[in-house]
Amino acid sequence: MRLVVLVSGSGTNLQAILDACEDPSFGCEVVAVGADRPAIAGLDRAERRGVPTFVVAVADHPDRASWDAALADAIGAHDPDLVVSAGFMKILGPAVLERFGGRVINTHPALLPSFPGAHGVRDAMAHGVKVTGCTCHYVDAGVDTGPIIAQRAVAVEDDDTEGSLHERIKVVEREMLVCVLRELGERHRSA
Numbered sequence: 001m002r003l004v005v006l007v008s009g010s011g012t013n014l015q016a017i018l019d020a021c022e023d024p025s026f027g028c029e030v031v032a033v034g035a036d037r038p039a040i041a042g043l044d045r046a047e048r049r050g051v052p053t054f055v056v057a058v059a060d061h062p063d064r065a066s067w068d069a070a071l072a073d074a075i076g077a078h079d080p081d082l083v084v085s086a087g088f089m090k091i092l093g094p095a096v097l098e099r100f101g102g103r104v105i106n107t108h109p110a111l112l113p114s115f116p117g118a119h120g121v122r123d124a125m126a127h128g129v130k131v132t133g134c135t136c137h138y139v140d141a142g143v144d145t146g147p148i149i150a151q152r153a154v155a156v157e158d159d160d161t162e163g164s165l166h167e168r169i170k171v172v173e174r175e176m177l178v179c180v181l182r183e184l185g186e187r188h189r190s191a
């Protein structure tokens with residue numbers, strides 16, 4: 001299964017995918033990594049593995065619609081079976097979703113439908129939840145509203161900061177994402 005992975009930052013979820021792909025039985029290959037900004041660790045991780053990268057920045061386009069169209073073209077150039085938004089901090093637009101509809105997944109650091117958006121960990125802590133976690137879901141036109149594929153729970157500790165909680169969530173999030181991709185890869189092969 002050909003994957004294009006989209007990142008905006010450190011790319012530790014991407015790294016987990018790249019590591020899993022080292023095993024041929026995993027059944028997935030990262031054919032490109034895309035970002036909405038240059039000079040991020042996620043792009044370095046891809047380059048170290050010799051995976052092609054591309055950057056499509058909002059600021060380089062006159063409006064959001066042309067950014068969306070350019071992103072769809074950049075992704076499409078690598079002919080993916082699945083697009084994985086792994087810490088990509090932009091809402092994907094209609095051009096991307098129409099072209100890859102039903103073939104885009106996202107990972108989010110909260111138990112959806114609670115705490116969607118860019119600050120899932122902070123919002124869950126502010127609410128005072130005792131259990132939070134992460135969700136992998138298909139992307140639809142809403143913000144973190146698409147059908148849920150998998151979730152993992154993580155307990156909130158009394159002395160947690162947003163950073164410490166997010167780091168614990170990311171440990172189980174990486175395992176969840178690899179597990180989801182293994183399953184989707186198997187389904188893809190037998191389809």
Ligand code: GAR
Pocket residue numbers: 007008009010011012013014042086087088089107108109117118119120170173
């Ligand atoms: C992950 O926790 C991911 O769920 C989150 O950003 C982190 C990226 O970590 N994404 C969102 O909050 C999207 N709303 P990484 O760059 O180390 O993979």
